[in-house]
Amino acid sequence: MNFRKILVPLVGIVLLGVAYRSYGWQGVALVGGAIVMFLLLHFNRAMKVLQRAAERPVGYVDSAVMLNAKLKPGSTLMHVVAMTRALGEPKSQEGSQPELYRWTDNGNSWVDATFVGGKLKEWALTRPDGPAEDTPTGPSTLAR
Numbered sequence: 001m002n003f004r005k006i007l008v009p010l011v012g013i014v015l016l017g018v019a020y021r022s023y024g025w026q027g028v029a030l031v032g033g034a035i036v037m038f039l040l041l042h043f044n045r046a047m048k049v050l051q052r053a054a055e056r057p058v059g060y061v062d063s064a065v066m067l068n069a070k071l072k073p074g075s076t077l078m079h080v081v082a083m084t085r086a087l088g089e090p091k092s093q094e095g096s097q098p099e100l101y102r103w104t105d106n107g108n109s110w111v112d113a114t115f116v117g118g119k120l121k122e123w124a125l126t127r128p129d130g131p132a133e134d135t136p137t138g139p140s141t142l143a144r
Helices: 004-023 025-054 064-070 077-084
Strands: 099-104 110-116 119-126
Touching: 004 025, 025 077, 064 077, 064 099, 064 110, 064 119, 077 099
Parallel strands: none
Antiparallel strands: 099 110, 110 119
16 A cells, blocks of 8 residues: 555644644644645646647657666656657557557667556666678778
């Protein structure tokens, strides 16, 4: 169970109670204003991330290799969307766990990210097969 969903509102209620006990209704107004400001800041950040993501194609990232280097386990989906500035292309069934998303770059490299409960669990970078190193890419003989 995610205790953060219970703990954060509980801390808010305790702060309101302590403010009322110490300063009366003026304290409740001050703490209530601080809680509303905290909620508005988080809402504003989420809207800004989604606004930036709406301007780009779904599943696109500038560089899959750089995204692979920046990802850390435990990152939230919102944090990854903020990094890529694009929504991931869903590869799993809607509403199922774990959630699988893909971000692809112009070089056809892609990163598949697996989220469990909204947190990044694992990811894998896939790069397209390039030309073999031992095959010549230019003319086989030099013109004299």
